[in-house]
Amino acid sequence: MSQKQDVLRELYQEILPLQGYKAPAPGQPIDLGLGPLQAGFPNGVFPTGAMHDFITVDDEQLAATTAFLAGVLGQMMKSGGIAVWISPGGRTFAQGFAYYGVDPDRIIFVTPGTLKKALWVVDESLRCDRFIAVVAEIPDLSSFQSRRLQLVVEQSRVTGFLVRHQPRQRSSVASIAQWRVTAHPTQSQGARPGRGFPRWLVEVLRIRNRQPMACEVEWIGTRFHPITMNEQAHIPNERKIG
Secondary structure, eight states, X not given: OHHHHHXXXXXXXXXXXXXXXXXXXXXXXXXXXXXXXXXXXXXXXOOOSSEXXXXXXXXXXXXXXXXXXXXXXXXXXXXXXXXXXXXXXXXXXXXXXXXXXXXXXXXXXXXXSSHHHHHHHHHHHHHOTTXXXXXXXXXXXXXXXXXXXXHHHHHHOOEEEEEEESOSOSXXXXXXXXXXXXXXOOOOBTTBTTOOOOEEEXXXXXXXTSOOXXXXXXEETTEEEEEEEEOXXXXXXXXXXX
């Protein structure tokens, strides 16, 4: 039985790269502090060198997603490096990143004038292996375009985050995982009501060969702290898009 399990384990490790899961790059942190949410990924490792798809349906979710990704970048960039944030609308408040441990000077903010220019900047940025990560606020892109980006990051090892605000279609993007981040009420600290730490419900709606999962997460000090793990049945009903 032990020998059979070893064979299955070896086959599983060979299959993972074919599905887009790569071993973490040397020196790159893999523990983002997401606890049971991170444990749901293969080998308990947050997938880097891959595309992640974040869905937002209103401005509140967009703000929550931006804050959550700022925290993710803060963890990924602890040992150095720079990132790119592409926002055609130019809505990102750069100064707010410092709260999540990111020096805004270490992020290149790009505001393309058109969607076509934005896609070109995303493609070129993901090809540059000097970047730790690339965040792109793009509402829609074709399956061909998304697959192209996925192939690019598999070569460059740059981690890509798509933030698709009010997309027309939600399931047409090639990615390792599809996420949704929703702001939750904070818990008051001490005698000061309403002065709690940022808190979100972070859901992985789709992930290759895994079950959907969700976790309530709080940002305290310099890292994430998971609060609860929810089963798929407890994930709130999805809001209507469009």
